[in-house]
Each structure stands twice: as C-alpha cells, then as structure tokens.
Amino acid sequence: MLTIASVEVSRDLSVAKIYFSLFDPEERKETQDALERASGFLRRKLARQMNTRSVPILRFYYDDSAERGAHMSAIIADAVASNTTDDEQPSEDDDVAGKAASSD
Structure with a gap:
C-alpha cells in the first residue's frame, strides 16, 4: 500500500x-x-x-521515517525492559548495604 x-x-x-x-x-x-x-x-x-x-x-x-521511528521505538522499549530487569535484581551495593543494616 x-x-x-x-x-x-x-x-x-x-x-x-x-x-x-x-x-x-x-x-x-x-x-x-x-x-x-x-x-x-x-x-x-x-x-x-x-x-x-x-x-x-x-x-x-x-x-523511511516510519521505519526509523519503529526502530527507535524498539530501542527505547529494549532500554526500558533492560532498566526494569535491572531494577528488579538487587545490585552488589544493595547486598552490602542490606548485610550492614542487618548486622547493626
């Protein structure tokens, strides 16, 4: 079309x-x-x-602006998904802070 x-x-x-x-x-x-x-x-x-x-x-x-827009949307969606995954997993800093708080 x-x-x-x-x-x-x-x-x-x-x-x-x-x-x-x-x-x-x-x-x-x-x-x-x-x-x-x-x-x-x-x-x-x-x-x-x-x-x-x-x-x-x-x-x-x-x-090709529609194709470029779809590509940018995919990049943003991947970044958001990656950020969400990173937020759900505790980092090493969070583990150290959590252990220090529980030992007080």
Whole structure:
C-alpha cells in the first residue's frame, strides 16, 4: 500500500518533491520506478486541475521515517525492559548495604 507522506513544491512551482512510504518496504524500488513512469500521466491530470501556466516536474522520494521511528521505538522499549530487569535484581551495593543494616 502506498501512502503520500508529504509534498514540497519549489517556490517557482517548477518542481514538486513527493515523499511516499510503503506498507512493504521491500517494494520500494519497483514502486519508485512505477511512480516515475507514471509522472507524465500524473502531470497531465494535475494540469487539468491547476490554474497555472506550468505544471511542476514530479520527483519521487522514499520516506523511511516510519521505519526509523519503529526502530527507535524498539530501542527505547529494549532500554526500558533492560532498566526494569535491572531494577528488579538487587545490585552488589544493595547486598552490602542490606548485610550492614542487618548486622547493626
């Protein structure tokens, strides 16, 4: 499944950078190729909708921010899980302090 993540249009409206993401990142190359092949068709459709003298050149870029976000979430979840595990196990300092308190 293709999602248009964002579009940036140059100030003079000559170029539109279209960022897309995919449900299956493995299809990135073939999807980008298909979008580039369809750019002429898409520009003609845009020309019918826009009231400008020219239609921007369409450039397609894969947006991997969702993948990077998922990766960062996994790192944070691992860190939290590791911290929770560390908190449940007494450290050597806790053992020494506990023995000293019980011998008083």
